[in-house]
Amino acid sequence: MPRPPKFASVGAVRRSFAPWADPDAKPLIRFENVTKRFGDAIAVNDLSLDVFEGEFFCLLGPSGCGKTTLMRMLAGFEHPSEGRITLAGQSLAGVPPYRRPVNMMFQSYALFPHMSVEKNIAFGLKQDGLPKDEIAARVGEMLRLVQLERLAKRYSSQLSGGQRQRVALARALAKKPKVLLLDEPLGALDKKLREETQFELMDIQHELGMTFVVVTHDQEEAMTMADRIAVMDHGRIVQVATPGGIYEQPKTRFIAEFVGDVNILEGNVLGQENGLWHVQTPSAEAPLTIDDPDEVLHSGQAVAIAVRPEKMVIQRNPPGPGAVNVLTGEVWDIGYLGDWTVYRVKLASGAILRVTLANRSRFVESPIDWDDQVYVTFAPDAAVILAE
Amino acid sequence: MTRRPFARRLTDGLVPVIPYLWLGIFFLVPFLIVLKISLSDPAVAQPPYKPVFELSDIVSFFQGLDLENFEVLAGDDLYLSATLSSVRIAALSTVLLLLVGFPIAYGIARAPARHRPLLVALVILPFWTSFLIRIYAWIAILKPEGLLNQALTELGVITDPVHILNTETAVYIGIVYAYLPFMVLPLYASLEKMDDTLLEAALDLGSTPWRAFWTITVPLSMPGIIAGSLLCFIPAVGEFVIPDLLGGSETLMIGRQLWSEFFSNRDWPLASAVAILLLIILVAPIVVYRDVEARRVETQR
Numbered sequence: 274m275p276r277p278p279k280f281a282s283v284g285a286v287r288r289s290f291a292p293w294a295d296p297d298a299k300p301l302i303r304f305e306n307v308t309k310r311f312g313d314a315i316a317v318n319d320l321s322l323d324v325f326e327g328e329f330f331c332l333l334g335p336s337g338c339g340k341t342t343l344m345r346m347l348a349g350f351e352h353p354s355e356g357r358i359t360l361a362g363q364s365l366a367g368v369p370p371y372r373r374p375v376n377m378m379f380q381s382y383a384l385f386p387h388m389s390v391e392k393n394i395a396f397g398l399k400q401d402g403l404p405k406d407e408i409a410a411r412v413g414e415m416l417r418l419v420q421l422e423r424l425a426k427r428y429s430s431q432l433s434g435g436q437r438q439r440v441a442l443a444r445a446l447a448k449k450p451k452v453l454l455l456d457e458p459l460g461a462l463d464k465k466l467r468e469e470t471q472f473e474l475m476d477i478q479h480e481l482g483m484t485f486v487v488v489t490h491d492q493e494e495a496m497t498m499a500d501r502i503a504v505m506d507h508g509r510i511v512q513v514a515t516p517g518g519i520y521e522q523p524k525t526r527f528i529a530e531f532v533g534d535v536n537i538l539e540g541n542v543l544g545q546e547n548g549l550w551h552v553q554t555p556s557a558e559a560p561l562t563i564d565d566p567d568e569v570l571h572s573g574q575a576v577a578i579a580v581r582p583e584k585m586v587i588q589r590n591p592p593g594p595g596a597v598n599v600l601t602g603e604v605w606d607i608g609y610l611g612d613w614t615v616y617r618v619k620l621a622s623g624a625i626l627r628v629t630l631a632n633r634s635r636f637v638e639s640p641i642d643w644d645d646q647v648y649v650t651f652a653p654d655a656a657v658i659l660a661e
Numbered sequence: 662m663t664r665r666p667f668a669r670r671l672t673d674g675l676v677p678v679i680p681y682l683w684l685g686i687f688f689l690v691p692f693l694i695v696l697k698i699s700l701s702d703p704a705v706a707q708p709p710y711k712p713v714f715e716l717s718d719i720v721s722f723f724q725g726l727d728l729e730n731f732e733v734l735a736g737d738d739l740y741l742s743a744t745l746s747s748v749r750i751a752a753l754s755t756v757l758l759l760l761v762g763f764p765i766a767y768g769i770a771r772a773p774a775r776h777r778p779l780l781v782a783l784v785i786l787p788f789w790t791s792f793l794i795r796i797y798a799w800i801a802i803l804k805p806e807g808l809l810n811q812a813l814t815e816l817g818v819i820t821d822p823v824h825i826l827n828t829e830t831a832v833y834i835g836i837v838y839a840y841l842p843f844m845v846l847p848l849y850a851s852l853e854k855m856d857d858t859l860l861e862a863a864l865d866l867g868s869t870p871w872r873a874f875w876t877i878t879v880p881l882s883m884p885g886i887i888a889g890s891l892l893c894f895i896p897a898v899g900e901f902v903i904p905d906l907l908g909g910s911e912t913l914m915i916g917r918q919l920w921s922e923f924f925s926n927r928d929w930p931l932a933s934a935v936a937i938l939l940l941i942i943l944v945a946p947i948v949v950y951r952d953v954e955a956r957r958v959e960t961q962r
Contacts, residue, residue: 348861348865349864350861350864369864370864370865371865371867371869372867375865376865376866379858381856381858383859385862387880387881396866396868397866397867400866400867400868400872401867445865445866448867
């Protein structure tokens with residue numbers, strides 16, 4: 274019996290913006306059964322995907338998963354072996370890179386070393402044969418957008434990594450493309466700068482209302498910036514969802530493990546009762562109770578229960594009677610990260626759980642210590658059942 | 662404070678001296694001798710000029726030097742037209758070398774990485790045979806009853822043999838053939854370093870492949886273009902063997918003029934003056950290039 278969804282939403286989403294949920298919305302970019310082979314190797318395997326106008330879309334996956342090939346096909350540097358790609362309803366087959374209303378920010382930035390910052394930004398506009406004063410005005414606008422007015426006359430060899438990244442961004446934005454492609458845009462920046470730039474990119478995208486397609490292997494980057502994320506593996510898309518959807522409702526074990534940290538408890542389905550699934554697992558004495566009504570399972574089926582570390586509770590006192598999902602073990606390791614403390618708990622079954630606890634106060638009366646016997650619990654709706 | 666051993670300090674101090682020593686002995690001293698001879702007068706004697714340097718009579722030695730030979734050079738149209746003709750032939754040859762060398766260098770730089778060492782080796786391969794033999798081979802190819810005319814007659818392109826040997830055209834063919842590696846290697850070195858994503862970026866920004874070539878590839882290979890052009894232009898201006906063997910009597914080049922002053926007329930002082938003139942012509946473009954290059958590096962720092 275299907276129940277009304279318990280959650281209004283998962284994660285943080287722009288509630289007013291969800292064209293993918295609208296069956297009448299026309300996608301801006303459409304991949305239809307696209308396959309790309311390099312010799313015998315298949316880089317992209319029968320892949321279909323829609324990206325909508327104004328979206329900040331992330332292609333996320335480990336290296337070699339085909340995400341860069343997908344982006345290069347959109348830019349026109351590679352051509353699909355099979356299938357087709359359309360942009361605003363027009364097929365891109367046979368359209369060379371220099372005639373596509375798509376611009377790319379390269380991973381290496383690819384700034385022209387023999388041109389100053391302003392000449393780099395003006396390059397694309399010059400190719401369109403715009404009048405000089407219009408080019409100058411647009412270059413000025415772009416320099417202001419990325420806050421590089423002072424460095425207009427510099428050459429790329431005279432810039433820092435962060436400044437180069439901004440020039441590359443300004444150059445790709447200058448032509449106001451329908452779609453901006455960003456290949457690992459923050460890969461070369463250090464951690465602090467990366468975080469700042471993530472928010473800046475979001476602001477710029479919001480301000481210009483442009484469609485951004487970002488390729489990244491960094492899940493944190495994808496989670497922060499994207500409206501939707503497509504997780505890729507071995508040339509296929511495994512799941513397309515909002516960051517919240519990917520994190521809270523992962524479709525497969527690969528995604529659960531690739532995005533964020535997760536504890537996996539393997540077990541077998543006992544049955545369903547009041548919409549709750551009961552799963553027997555060697556990690557706990559009593560069967561686990563899981564609230565994941567959308568799954569269709571049968572008794573005896575082998576499943577994996579995925580629980581995020583921050584959704585588990587760790588305590589030294591035994592939980593009261595009637596508590597569900599109780600796992601017992603001893604503290605194996607403690608990692609103090611300042612904002613969080615990470616506990617690694619070894620269960621009687623030998624499995625090691627990762628439990629995180631936010632350090633809400635500066636002083637703790639009797640902190641959990643190494644080798645303490647502890648109880649780890651989680652709510653029925655904190656877990657996701659992944660069919661094996 | 663530890664002191665390095667004396668021998669070590671001595672050798673460290675001497676290493677930078679080596680190039681100066683070499684250039685001093687094999688360039689500066691000969692240059693001064695040639696300069697001195699160019700300021701002397703011809704004489705029927707051994708050596709065939711006067712005054713001869715003598716420490717005992719140094720005052721009359723310096724009084725014996727004058728600019729008479731340079732006045733002769735300035736006064737005689739032959740030298741001016743030989744100089745201009747040399748510069749013209751060398752310049753046109755350099756342009757032809759660029760036209761032939763650039764596609765070759767570009768092709769090698771674009772070839773699969775494992776083929777490149779072989780292709781570079783093939784470009785240098787002609788050096789394994791003597792320069793003189795290769796130029797003589799061109800005589801056999803270009804002469805009226807030579808390979809080229811035979812082939813063209815067989816193919817029915819021509820009925821009467823074309824006269825290429827002993828013309829300026831033959832000189833161009835010889836120079837382009839002989840100097841090609843000096844053009845290809847520096848071009849290849851700068852093209853091979855180029856980052857391909859720069860071309861992709863240019864295409865992505867709306868540039869056609871042809872425009873991307875002119876706005877990205879050519880400017881970025883400019884150091885190679887300049888180095889290759891200098892390496893070809895400078896020796897081509899003073900070239901003697903190629904115009905002598907392949908060129909005709911009307912092919913006027915300063916190197917030939919120098920040879921005939923030296924050996925036919927046995928006028929060492931005038932020949933030396935021609936040599937000094939040649940040096941001045943060749944040093945000028947290098948100085949200009951160094952200056953431009955230094956300023957470019959300065960602005961990009």
